[in-house]
Amino acid sequence: xxxxxxxxxxxxxxxxxxxxxxxxxxxxxxxxxxxxxxxxxxxxxxxxxxxxxxxxxxxxxxxxxxxxxxxxxxxxxxxxxxxxxxxxxxxxxxxxxxxxxxxxxxxxxxxx
Amino acid sequence: xxxxxxxxxxxxxxxxxxxxxxxxxxxxxxxxxxxxxxxxxxxxxxxxxxxxxxxxxxxxxxxxxxxxxxxxxxxxxxxxxxxxxxxxxxxxxxxxxxxxxxxxxxxxxxxxxxxxxxxxxxxxxxxxxxxxxxxxxxxxxxxxxxxxxxxxxxxxxxxxxxxxxxxxxxxxxxxxxxxxxxxxxxxxxxxxxxxxxxxxxxxxxxxxxxxxxxxxxxxxxxxxxxxxxxxxxxxxxxxxxxxxxxxxxxxxxxxxxxxxxxxxxxxxxxxxxxxxxxxxxxxxxxxxxxxxxxxxxxxxxxxxxxxxxxxxxxxxxxxxxxxxxxxxxxxxxxxxxxxxxxxxxxxxxxxxxxxxxxxxxxxxxxxxxxxxxxxxxxxxxxxxxxxxxxxxxx
Numbered sequence: 001x002x003x004x005x006x007x008x009x010x011x012x013x014x015x016x017x018x019x020x021x022x023x024x025x026x027x028x029x030x031x032x033x034x035x036x037x038x039x040x041x042x043x044x045x046x047x048x049x050x051x052x053x054x055x056x057x058x059x060x061x062x063x064x065x066x067x068x069x070x071x072x073x074x075x076x077x078x079x080x081x082x083x084x085x086x087x088x089x090x091x092x093x094x095x096x097x098x099x100x101x102x103x104x105x106x107x108x109x110x111x112x
Numbered sequence: 113x114x115x116x117x118x119x120x121x122x123x124x125x126x127x128x129x130x131x132x133x134x135x136x137x138x139x140x141x142x143x144x145x146x147x148x149x150x151x152x153x154x155x156x157x158x159x160x161x162x163x164x165x166x167x168x169x170x171x172x173x174x175x176x177x178x179x180x181x182x183x184x185x186x187x188x189x190x191x192x193x194x195x196x197x198x199x200x201x202x203x204x205x206x207x208x209x210x211x212x213x214x215x216x217x218x219x220x221x222x223x224x225x226x227x228x229x230x231x232x233x234x235x236x237x238x239x240x241x242x243x244x245x246x247x248x249x250x251x252x253x254x255x256x257x258x259x260x261x262x263x264x265x266x267x268x269x270x271x272x273x274x275x276x277x278x279x280x281x282x283x284x285x286x287x288x289x290x291x292x293x294x295x296x297x298x299x300x301x302x303x304x305x306x307x308x309x310x311x312x313x314x315x316x317x318x319x320x321x322x323x324x325x326x327x328x329x330x331x332x333x334x335x336x337x338x339x340x341x342x343x344x345x346x347x348x349x350x351x352x353x354x355x356x357x358x359x360x361x362x363x364x365x366x367x368x369x370x371x372x373x374x375x376x377x378x379x380x381x382x383x384x385x386x387x388x389x390x391x392x393x394x395x396x397x398x399x400x401x402x403x404x405x406x407x408x409x410x411x412x413x414x415x416x417x418x419x420x421x422x423x424x425x426x427x428x429x430x431x432x433x434x435x436x437x438x439x440x441x442x443x444x445x446x447x448x449x450x451x452x453x454x455x456x457x458x459x460x461x462x463x464x465x466x467x468x469x470x471x472x473x474x475x476x477x478x479x480x481x482x483x484x485x486x487x488x489x490x491x492x493x494x495x496x497x498x499x500x501x502x503x504x505x506x
Contacts, residue, residue: 004245005245017368018246018365018368019243019245019246019364019365019368020245044264044367044372045260045261045263045264045267045372046260046263047256047259047260047262047263047318047319047320047321048259048316048318048319049251049253049255049256049259049317049318050315050316050317050318050319051231051235051253051255051317051318052232052251052253053235053236053239053251053252053253053256054232054233054235054236055251056251061250061251061256063250063251063252063256063259063260064260065260065264065366065367065372073367073368073372074246074367075246075247075250075252075260075365075366075367076250077250077251085263085264085267096249096250096251097249097250097251104249106249106250107250
């Protein structure tokens with residue numbers, strides 16, 4: 001499974017950003033090291049999308065913004081049948097889209 | 113900087129167009145040119161705002177195409193693509209040309225023909241403005257971002273679905289009085305929210321947002337004529353000054369904002385526009401806001417400074433934003449009911465405000481309107497252009 005979901009730690013000031021900025025938003029540093037996005041956090045907000053994007057054939061898609069315990073926020077798919085604001089979840093990597101026969105990997109959140 | 117005036121405005125009816133893209137752009141351009149009564153004064157430059165021509169209609173370089181269609185050679189021409197803020201950005205480009213002394217008369221036309229493709233393709237085309245790796249890959253669309261924003265906003269400020277419905281009802285009512293609006297249909301609280309059949313009438317799109325919280329997919333074009341003081345003075349028409357323009361950007365991914373409910377770019381763009389205009393929010397008599405989703409009318413009206421943060425839904429409840437209220441918002445029907453041909457929207461907002469300031473908005477005229485404000489909201493708030501217009505007595 002190869003994925004391309006990484007946060008970026010600024011080698012100058014330590015600020016972790018997601019998604020990538022070529023210049024650090026905090027110190028304007030230009031060197032970074034990739035960092036896995038993992039761990040637990042809580043649901044900041046979520047939505048069930050019924051007017052689906054291209055490539056999806058489910059009835060709806062549950063999307064969320066999650067605030068991880070290290071303070072970083074991420075957007076992804078919420079795999080939880082009873083979502084609520086503030087609920088504890090864990091970030092995992094899974095197939096989030098199939099487009100033209102290619103699987104795209106990204107963040108999915110499951111109950112912690 | 114030289115002052116810039118809007119001396120003419122025109123648009124096509126929004127909705128579904130059978131015309132090719134450039135015919136649509138030409139129709140609103142001619143309407144604005146007629147409205148301006150320029151006589152023999154030449155048009156020095158043409159700026160076209162458009163987002164999807166290259167992808168949806170397979171036509172690019174629309175500025176050059178429009179000059180040709182209108183036989184305006186050798187006028188300068190360009191196209192501006194700035195997402196859903198393309199319209200006001202194009203107006204800004206035209207204003208800069210006049211302010212800098214590089215032109216005396218500029219035609220700005222916003223145009224979009226989104227219904228040339230099916231709804232899925234149109235939604236995907238707009239979704240392509242979201243962050244490709246951090247948002248788009250997950251199936252994020254603009255309604256999805258709006259749904260995420262709305263749930264958070266509701267929990268933070270006590271906004272309820274009924275407040276969103278009130279915005280929709282008001283804007284549909286206003287659009288009934290606007291012959292250029294896409295949707296001519298009154299809606300009721302029962303029909304879209306409280307009656308048992310409301311779940312059929314108003315299905316969820318990205319919960320908590322239903323269909324009647326979302327703008328339609330529209331074709332349409334809108335145009336204004338900008339002129340220097342020297343030219344505006346020669347014309348008989350009422351003078352509408354572009355008193356101030358402000359623009360600000362924010363993070364591409366919504367999750368990266370310190371407070372995702374804070375429309376920071378709206379705040380900063382509005383503050384800059386007000387400062388340049390020497391005006392404050394309380395001076396505004398009429399406003400056109402970018403209600404692609406009903407929640408945005410509420411949130412933008414706060415970020416622009418018309419109401420304290422978290423209080424606009426109460427003002428909506430009191431009817432303050434109706435045509436007859438203290439601050440009429442979206443007399444045109446807004447994006448919600450007038451329609452949202454993305455590249456045309458920012459120009460169309462100013463068309464409505466010019467008509468309002470000139471006393472020409474028959475049937476929906478805000479009385480004694482002298483100062484007006486528009487918010488053109490690009491991306492999901494990551495690029496916003498605010499404009500303040502003022503009528504000058506002759």
